[in-house]
Amino acid sequence: MSTFEQRRRVAFAVARKDLTIEWNSRILVNQVAPFAAIIMVLFAFALDNEGILQRVAPGLVWLATLFSMLVVIQRTFAVESADGALDALRVAGVDPSAIFIGKSLALMVQLFALELLLVGTAVVLYGVEMSLVGFAEAIVTLLTATVGLACVGTLYGGLAAGARGRETLLPLLLLPVVAPVLIGATRATEAAFGSGGAQVSEGWPWILLLAVFAVIFAVVGSVAFGPLVDE
Amino acid sequence: MSTFEQRRRVAFAVARKDLTIEWNSRILVNQVAPFAAIIMVLFAFALDNEGILQRVAPGLVWLATLFSMLVVIQRTFAVESADGALDALRVAGVDPSAIFIGKSLALMVQLFALELLLVGTAVVLYGVEMSLVGFAEAIVTLLTATVGLACVGTLYGGLAAGARGRETLLPLLLLPVVAPVLIGATRATEAAFGSGGAQVSEGWPWILLLAVFAVIFAVVGSVAFGPLVDE
Amino acid sequence: MNSAVASPRGTGTRNTRILGILTIASMAFLALLGLVFSAEDRDQGSSVRIMYVHVPSIWVAYIAFGMTAACSAIYLSSRNRSLIWDRFAGAAGEIGVLFVAVSLVTGSLWGRLSWGTYWVWDARLTSTAFLFITYLGYLAVRRLGGTHRQRARRSAVLALLAILEIPLVHFSVRLWRSLHQEATVATGGTDVHMDGLMLFSLFFGLISFTLLFLWLVIHRQRSLALEDAMENRGLDAAIEARREEAVS
Amino acid sequence: METVIELKGVVAVLGSFPALAGVSLSVQRGEILLLQGPNGAGKTSLLRVCAGLMPIERGTGSILGIDLATNRQDIRTRVGLLGHTNGLYLDLTVEQNIQFWASTVGASQEEVANAMSTMRVDGRLAKVKAGQLSAGQRRRTALASLIVRRAEIWLLDEPHAGLDAAGRDELDALLRNAVAAGATVVLASHESERAAGLATRTVTVDGGGAR
Amino acid sequence: METVIELKGVVAVLGSFPALAGVSLSVQRGEILLLQGPNGAGKTSLLRVCAGLMPIERGTGSILGIDLATNRQDIRTRVGLLGHTNGLYLDLTVEQNIQFWASTVGASQEEVANAMSTMRVDGRLAKVKAGQLSAGQRRRTALASLIVRRAEIWLLDEPHAGLDAAGRDELDALLRNAVAAGATVVLASHESERAAGLATRTVTVDGGGAR
Numbered sequence A, B: 001m002s003t004f005e006q007r008r009r010v011a012f013a014v015a016r017k018d019l020t021i022e023w024n025s026r027i028l029v030n031q032v033a034p035f036a037a038i039i040m041v042l043f044a045f046a047l048d049n050e051g052i053l054q055r056v057a058p059g060l061v062w063l064a065t066l067f068s069m070l071v072v073i074q075r076t077f078a079v080e081s082a083d084g085a086l087d088a089l090r091v092a093g094v095d096p097s098a099i100f101i102g103k104s105l106a107l108m109v110q111l112f113a114l115e116l117l118l119v120g121t122a123v124v125l126y127g128v129e130m131s132l133v134g135f136a137e138a139i140v141t142l143l144t145a146t147v148g149l150a151c152v153g154t155l156y157g158g159l160a161a162g163a164r165g166r167e168t169l170l171p172l173l174l175l176p177v178v179a180p181v182l183i184g185a186t187r188a189t190e191a192a193f194g195s196g197g198a199q200v201s202e203g204w205p206w207i208l209l210l211a212v213f214a215v216i217f218a219v220v221g222s223v224a225f226g227p228l229v230d231e
Numbered sequence C: 001m002n003s004a005v006a007s008p009r010g011t012g013t014r015n016t017r018i019l020g021i022l023t024i025a026s027m028a029f030l031a032l033l034g035l036v037f038s039a040e041d042r043d044q045g046s047s048v049r050i051m052y053v054h055v056p057s058i059w060v061a062y063i064a065f066g067m068t069a070a071c072s073a074i075y076l077s078s079r080n081r082s083l084i085w086d087r088f089a090g091a092a093g094e095i096g097v098l099f100v101a102v103s104l105v106t107g108s109l110w111g112r113l114s115w116g117t118y119w120v121w122d123a124r125l126t127s128t129a130f131l132f133i134t135y136l137g138y139l140a141v142r143r144l145g146g147t148h149r150q151r152a153r154r155s156a157v158l159a160l161l162a163i164l165e166i167p168l169v170h171f172s173v174r175l176w177r178s179l180h181q182e183a184t185v186a187t188g189g190t191d192v193h194m195d196g197l198m199l200f201s202l203f204f205g206l207i208s209f210t211l212l213f214l215w216l217v218i219h220r221q222r223s224l225a226l227e228d229a230m231e232n233r234g235l236d237a238a239i240e241a242r243r244e245e246a247v248s
Numbered sequence D, E: 001m002e003t004v005i006e007l008k009g010v011v012a013v014l015g016s017f018p019a020l021a022g023v024s025l026s027v028q029r030g031e032i033l034l035l036q037g038p039n040g041a042g043k044t045s046l047l048r049v050c051a052g053l054m055p056i057e058r059g060t061g062s063i064l065g066i067d068l069a070t071n072r073q074d075i076r077t078r079v080g081l082l083g084h085t086n087g088l089y090l091d092l093t094v095e096q097n098i099q100f101w102a103s104t105v106g107a108s109q110e111e112v113a114n115a116m117s118t119m120r121v122d123g124r125l126a127k128v129k130a131g132q133l134s135a136g137q138r139r140r141t142a143l144a145s146l147i148v149r150r151a152e153i154w155l156l157d158e159p160h161a162g163l164d165a166a167g168r169d170e171l172d173a174l175l176r177n178a179v180a181a182g183a184t185v186v187l188a189s190h191e192s193e194r195a196a197g198l199a200t201r202t203v204t205v206d207g208g209g210a211r
C-alpha cells in the first residue's frame, strides 16, 4: 500500500496529465462547449410552445450538463484505452484510488467550466435576474453538483472503459445514478434563479442532498475504483 | 468508376457487415435500447411540472432518437477506425458512394428498430390513442425521418471518424443539421398522436419536408461522402 | 451445493419440493383471500385487489436486492471468497428484477384504474423505474465476461452501490410530495388505516411472495452452480484440446 | 520493362512536417523492393503515398500509369496496402472479415478458403472474433484478406513483424508466388537479413528522401 | 540463486479459452529469458500473468515472492511490462508522456533526460505528440517511459519489433545493463537469431504450455 504522500503526488500527476491532454487537444473548448450550447438551442426547438421554456430553463441547464458530461467522460477514457495506457497504468502499480481522485479532479475542473458557460448562457438568453444571495447559491450548487457528478462519472467511466462496446454501457450505468443530482441541482438552480416564484431559501436543502451525494461517491469511488476497474 | 452492379454488391456487403457486427456484439439490443428508454425517463423527470410532459411527448421521442443515434453512429465508426479498417476500405478502392449507401442502410435498419421501441414506449407510457390513419401516419413518419437521419448521420459520422477527438466533433456537426428533422418529425408525430388537439391531416406537409430532407441527403451523401472522408 | 451438482436430473431436492408445495398452497390461499374473502375498498372498488400482488412484490424485490447486497458483502469480506455467495447474489438480483417488473406492471394497471393513466412522472414511480434500470445494469455488468472471480468481485461492488437506491425509492414519496400512496404500512406508526382482513391479506401476500422468492432463488442458484460446473468441465476439455495444439 | 511506380521529387506533409521531402523512385513490374532506413525516415509515408492514401504536396508521380495528383481513387482499386495496423473488424470472426473483403471485390468462396489456408487461419481460428486473436494471428488474418483482394502492387509495411518462424517462410513464399504471377512488391522492413534475402533491390530511405 | 518468478500448473483463460493450459516455469534473478513459440502459443498471456494483469484460474504462482492469486496489486509496483501496444497518451508530447510516468514513481528530471537520450527520443522529437510519431518512434518512447519506472522484472513482448537496426543494438545494451544492475528480463520474440544472442536461456511456449 502506498503512503498518503505518494498517493497525493500520483493523484495530482494524473489530474495534471488529463488537463494537459485537454490543453493540447482543446476538445472541451472547441467542441464540447459548442455542443452543449447547441443542445440548449435544440431543446428550445423541440419544446418551445407557450412559454414552457422559461419555466424549465434550470432543468435544461442540467440536462445539457449531463449529456455533455457523457461525452467528456467517454473522451477521458478513450484517451486511456486508445493505446493501452490504462493497462500500462495498472501494471505500473499506480494506486487505483489515486487514479480515481486524479481523474475526478480533472473532470471536475472541466465540468465546472462547462457549467459556468451553460448557466451564463441561460442567464443571458432567458433574462434571469439573480439577487446576490441567489448568485452565491448558484455557485455553491454548481460546485457541489460537480463534485458528485465527476466522482460518479469517473467511477462508472472506468468500469465501462475496459468493456467492449463501452460507448453504450456507460450511459446505462450512469443515468439512473445521476437522476438524484439532476433533480437536486435543478431545484436548487430554480431557487437561485427564482424560476416560477421559487424562493432562494428553498434551495439549501437540495444543496445538502447534492453534498451528501458528492461525499458518498467520493468515498465509495476511492474504495471501489480498484476492484471495479482493476480486475 | 465502378458499374452499377458492382456498387450494389459492395453496398450490400457493407450493410451486411455492419449488421453482422451488431449481431455479434448485440450492442444495440443490450445497451442502446435501454439507454434510449432511460433518456425518455430522464427528460420526463427533469421537465415534468404541471402536465407539460403530455404535450411535448412527441418531441421527447425524437430527442431521444437523436441522442441514441449519436451513440449508434459513434459506435458504427469506432468499429471502422479501431484497427484502421477505414484506411483499409479506402485503399481497397471500394467506391465511397457504395460505402455510404451500405452504412446508411445498416444504420436505417438499426434506427428504425430503435424508434419503433421508443414510440411504443411513448404510446404505452403516455396513454396515446391513435386512429388507424394516425398509426399509418406514424409509420410513414418514422420511415422518412429515419432515411434522412441515417444518411446525414453516416455522412458526418464518416467525416468525424478520421479526426482525433471524434467523440465530440460528431455531435457538433450533426445536431444543427438535424434540427429540421427534429421539428418536422415532431410535428408529424404530434399529428399522428393527436397531441394538443392536432389533426392527423396536419402531419402530411411535415412528412413531405422529411422526405425532401431524406432525398437531399441521400443524394448529397452519395456524392459528397468520397471527398469528405477520403482526403 | 455439490449435491445439486451431482444430480444431473434437475435442481430440486426433497426440501425444495416441500418449499415448492408450500409456495403453491399459500399462493392459492392468497388468491382466495384477495379475490373472494377480502372486501372491496370504499374508494377504489375491486381494483384494490391488485394491491395484494403489487405491494408484496415490491417488498420482496427489496428483500431480494438486500440479499444481493448482503451476499456480495459476505463474498467480499470472506477469506476464501466462495463463489456460492456470488451465485446467490446473482440469483437474487435476477429474481428481484423480475419482481420489480411485476410491481411496475401491476402498479401501472392499477394506475390506469384509479388515476386514469398508466404512468405519471411522479417521484415514486420514476424512482422505481430507476431501481429497475439500476439492476438491469447490474445484470449487464455480470455478463461483461472475464473469469468467475472477476465477475464476482466487480458485480459485488456494484451491488453494494446499487442498494443505495432503495431508500431513495422508499422515501421518495416524502421527499417529493407525490400522487402515489404514502408509506402507510411500513412507517412504524400505530395509526394503520386498513381493515383487519385487508392488512392480514397484505401480510399473507408478503409471506407467500417471500416463499416464492426463496424457492426461485434456490433453484436459480443451483442452476447457476450447474452452469459454472459445466463451464469447469468444459474448461477441462478445452485445456486438453489446447495442449494438443502444440506441434511438437 | 514496365514502370509501375514513378515518383519525382515528391513532397508529402503530415500536419506541417514534411514526412517525405523530395523522393524520387521508380519501380519496375516484378521487382521486390525493400525499403530500409531508421525510425521516422519516411518509409510508412512513402508506402501510403504509393497507395494513394496520402496526398502529395509537390512533385509528380504515377502509379500503374495513373496520375497520383488527380486520380487516387482509381489507383486504390489496383494496389493493396498492409500498414502498421491490420484493418480488421474486431467484432467479426476471421472468416467474416475475409468474406467481407472478398465480397467487395467479388472474389469466390474458393479464393477465400485458399487465402485462409495459405495464412493458416482456418480450422478453429475461422470462428474466433478478430478482437480475440493474438498479435500474430491478426497479422495473418490481415494478410489473408489482402490475398483475396488480388492487388497488382503489394505495399507492405513491416509484414514480418509479429509472424512466427513458419509464418515468415510462408509469407516469403507467398510474395514470390505473387511476383511470379505478375505482381510487384514494395516492402518496408527492419529485419535486414531476412528481407535482403527476399528482395531483388534495396532502397534506403532517410530524412524523407530515398537513395 | 534467488527465484523471482515461480509458476506451477498455471491455467489462465481469455473468455472461455485456456490461453495458458498449465504452465510451470521458474526464473532466477539476473536471467534474460527468451520465450519462443508459434503465433497464438500463449507468450503474451504468460507475460500478462507474470505482470499481474491477467488473473489465474488454476495453479499457483508467485512473483518476487508475492502470491499471484491474492496480491496482484503489490506485484505490479515492482514489474514493468511492454506489451504489443505502447501505452502512450497520444495527445501528450513524448516528453510529457515520460514525465507523467516519472511523476507517478517519483523519478527525477535527470532520470527522465537520461531515458530520453538512451532511447534517442530527445531533441526535436521531445516536443512532438506521441500520436504523430512513426511506429518505431512510439516503441522507443514506450521503452523510455519503461526505463524511468525502474522495474525489478522487465517483461517485454516483442520489444525489437518496429525498432531500426541501431535501436535494436541500443535495446540489447539497455537490457544487459539492467540485468547487470540486478534486474531480470523475460522477453517474447520471433526474431530468433537476434534474441538468442541476447538471452541466457530459451523456453518454448506452445499450446498454452512451456517447455
Ligand code: HEM
Residues within 6 Å of the ligand: C051, C054, C055, C058, C059, C103, C104, C105, C106, C107, C108, C109, C110, C111, C112, C114, C115, C118, C119, C124, C125, C128, C129, C169, C170, C171, C180, C181, C182, C183, C184, C185, C186
Ligand atoms: C407504475 C405504477 C406504480 C409503481 C411503480 C409503484 C411502486 C410502488 C413501490 C416501489 C412501493 C413500495 C413503497 C415502499 O414501501 O418503499 C409501492 C407501494 C404501494 N403502492 Fe404503488 N406503485 C404504482 C402504482 C400504484 C397505484 C396506482 C396505487 C394505488 C392507487 C398504488 C398503491 C400502493 C400502495 C397502497 C402501496 C403500499 C404503501 C405502503 O404501505 O408503503 N401503487 N408502490
Ligand SMILES: Nc1ncnc2c1ncn2[C@@H]1O[C@H](COP(=O)(O)OP(=O)(O)OP(=O)(O)O)[C@@H](O)[C@H]1O
Residues within 6 Å of the ligand: D014, D015, D016, D017, D018, D019, D037, D038, D039, D040, D041, D042, D043, D044, D045, D046, E128, E132, E133, E134, E135, E136, E137, E162, E164
Ligand atoms: N505533425 C507532425 N509534427 C512533427 N513531426 C511529424 C508529424 N507527423 C509526423 N511526423 C514525423 O514524420 C515522420 C513520419 O515517418 P514515417 O512514419 O513515414 O516513418 P517510418 O520510416 O515508417 O518509421 P518507422 O520505421 O518508425 O515505422 C516521423 O519522423 C514523425 O516524427
Ligand SMILES: Nc1ncnc2c1ncn2[C@@H]1O[C@H](COP(=O)(O)OP(=O)(O)OP(=O)(O)O)[C@@H](O)[C@H]1O
Residues within 6 Å of the ligand: D128, D132, D133, D134, D135, D136, D137, D162, D164, E014, E015, E016, E017, E018, E019, E037, E038, E039, E040, E041, E042, E043, E044, E045, E046
Ligand atoms: N475469446 C477467445 N476465444 C477463443 N480463443 C481465444 C480467445 N481469446 C484468446 N484466444 C486465443 O488465445 C491465444 C492467445 O495467445 P497469446 O496472445 O498469448 O499468443 P502469443 O503467443 O502472444 O502469440 P503471438 O506470437 O501471435 O503474439 C490465441 O491463440 C487466441 O486465438
Ligand SMILES: [Mg+2]
Residues within 6 Å of the ligand: D043, D044, D045, D084, D157, E134, E135, E136
Ligand atoms: Mg513505419
Ligand SMILES: [Mg+2]
Residues within 6 Å of the ligand: D134, D135, D136, E043, E044, E045, E084, E157
Ligand atoms: Mg503475442
